[in-house]
Amino acid sequence: MSSVYNWQLGREMAYPYEGAAPKEQFAFVININRCIGCQTCTMACKSTWTFAKGQEHMWWTNVETKPYGGYPQHWDVKILDRLEQANPGGQQWSGKPNGDPKKPYGEFGGKTVFEVPQAVARGTQPNQVLGYLPTDEEWRFPNIYEDTAPHGQSKPMDFGKGESIDGDRKHRAWFYYLARLCNHCSYPACLAACPRTAIYKRPEDGIVLIDQKECRGYRKCVEACPYKKSLYRGTTRTSEKCIACYPRVEGKDPETNGAPMETRCMAACIGQVRMQGLVKVDNDTTWVEDRYNPLYYLIHVAKVALPLYPQFGTEPNGYYIPPRWVPLPYLRQMFGPGVDQAVERYRNPDRELLAVLQLFRRSNQIIARYEIEQGPKVYEATRNGKRFEMYDDTIRAFNRQGKEIFETQVEEPVHVRPAVHANSI
Numbered sequence: 439m440s441s442v443y444n445w446q447l448g449r450e451m452a453y454p455y456e457g458a459a460p461k462e463q464f465a466f467v468i469n470i471n472r473c474i475g476c477q478t479c480t481m482a483c484k485s486t487w488t489f490a491k492g493q494e495h496m497w498w499t500n501v502e503t504k505p506y507g508g509y510p511q512h513w514d515v516k517i518l519d520r521l522e523q524a525n526p527g528g529q530q531w532s533g534k535p536n537g538d539p540k541k542p543y544g545e546f547g548g549k550t551v552f553e554v555p556q557a558v559a560r561g562t563q564p565n566q567v568l569g570y571l572p573t574d575e576e577w578r579f580p581n582i583y584e585d586t587a588p589h590g591q592s593k594p595m596d597f598g599k600g601e602s603i604d605g606d607r608k609h610r611a612w613f614y615y616l617a618r619l620c621n622h623c624s625y626p627a628c629l630a631a632c633p634r635t636a637i638y639k640r641p642e643d644g645i646v647l648i649d650q651k652e653c654r655g656y657r658k659c660v661e662a663c664p665y666k667k668s669l670y671r672g673t674t675r676t677s678e679k680c681i682a683c684y685p686r687v688e689g690k691d692p693e694t695n696g697a698p699m700e701t702r703c704m705a706a707c708i709g710q711v712r713m714q715g716l717v718k719v720d721n722d723t724t725w726v727e728d729r730y731n732p733l734y735y736l737i738h739v740a741k742v743a744l745p746l747y748p749q750f751g752t753e754p755n756g757y758y759i760p761p762r763w764v765p766l767p768y769l770r771q772m773f774g775p776g777v778d779q780a781v782e783r784y785r786n787p788d789r790e791l792l793a794v795l796q797l798f799r800r801s802n803q804i805i806a807r808y809e810i811e812q813g814p815k816v817y818e819a820t821r822n823g824k825r826f827e828m829y830d831d832t833i834r835a836f837n838r839q840g841k842e843i844f845e846t847q848v849e850e851p852v853h854v855r856p857a858v859h860a861n862s863i
């Protein structure tokens with residue numbers, strides 16, 4: 439095992455290979471607060487990449503209803519449970535979220551999927567990564583228990599007890615949609631576990647791919663990925679996973695004239711909750727400051743978007759703006775100790791955050807940089823005991839070539855339909 443730096447954990451971590459950071463890293467932010475569970479993203483991926491024989495059960499991206507839903511069923515509960523068994527009571531964070539980009543969420547003192555003793559990881563067989571192979575039945579439904587909410591008094595999973603965001607606990611029954619795809623992790627567990635080194639991380643953009651010629655379908659990646667985003671295909675006897683729509687990211691789609699383009703699942707999102715990008719990373723995978731890259735801003739400046747289960751240790755590059763109506767203990771387990779601050783910021787956005795949130799899904803191109811031009815104040819009020827002011831700022835987005843892609847306003851423009859067309863569509 440080598441020692442690599444995992445900034446999401448705020449410490450060095452054991453990993454089977456030496457660290458090798460890509461030039462840029464594929465990453466994305468999903469705003470859970472606005473996802474409507476329409477599955478347009480799910481179907482966009484399916485109809486592009488997984489419509490063939492043997493792929494019927496494959497949903498490279500899926501949207502599941504939390505807390506009960508999961509694809510495969512129970513994926514997160516099972517891996518959390520195995521980690522807890524391996525390190526009883528030790529899966530804890532110390533320190534506080536802070537401004538240090540090398541440990542923004544404090545330090546994780548527990549064990550990752552790479553660090554638990556091998557005997558615990560796999561019974562008697564030695565293995566590099568703690569994991570498990572889901573049963574065939576567990577892959578059956580991409581969104582089982584759709585829209586099922588735990589009530590505040592329900593048993594045994596009474597997530598409604600304890601702390602609540604709203605203090606008055608008006609949201610005692612809750613659920614939310616968690617849209618998921620491969621996180622193109624900085625330290626992929628799938629790659630670590632592959633005995634044929636058939637999985638690789640591209641040096642140019644950090645996209646993680648399975649070489650179909652090398653794969654022999656041992657399913658070690660399926661077993662090891664804590665997010666269960668590598669899947670086995672019986673007809674080819676190989677494993678497959680999200681390919682991050684790499685031809686689009688490379689700018690090969692004629693629509694963008696060579697400029698990097700967002701993936702299918704991002705571009706298809708009608709809820710306008712997904713934003714994908716490329717970020718610059720240092721040798722130790724910490725992010726190089728790029729203040730006006732919208733992903734850098736949301737994750738490292740506003741700190742409103744957080745990694746999914748950072749404690750697994752793969753340094754996932756998928757980030758989420760947590761849902762503001764969900765009990766905090768549940769969210770802390772899923773997104774780490776930065777949750778309190780992230781929810782608070784999202785509930786009371788400042789001027790810049792409000793402007794950056796307008797960038798979601800206005801273009802198919804990847805936004806490399808934004809600029810804000812200040813406009814007049816259009817609204818003020820006291821909300822949640824705090825002063826809130828809204829300005830009609832203009833925000834401009836630029837692609838990697840420095841070309842302006844679009845501009846938009848914080849206040850949505852109102853278009854009045856001429857009376858002659860009042861009832862027409």
Ligand code: SF4
Pocket residue numbers: 619620621622623625626627628629646662663664665666667668679752
């Ligand atoms: S999410 Fe899973 S499949 Fe994707 S890179 Fe990470 S470990 Fe591999």
Ligand code: SF4
Pocket residue numbers: 482483484486487498499619620679680681682683701702703704
């Ligand atoms: S990035 Fe592309 S391949 Fe990956 S889940 Fe989204 S649509 Fe599917």
Ligand code: SF4
Pocket residue numbers: 472473474475476477478479480501615617706707708709710711712
């Ligand atoms: S398309 Fe967007 S809004 Fe619809 S389920 Fe997917 S992420 Fe949510």
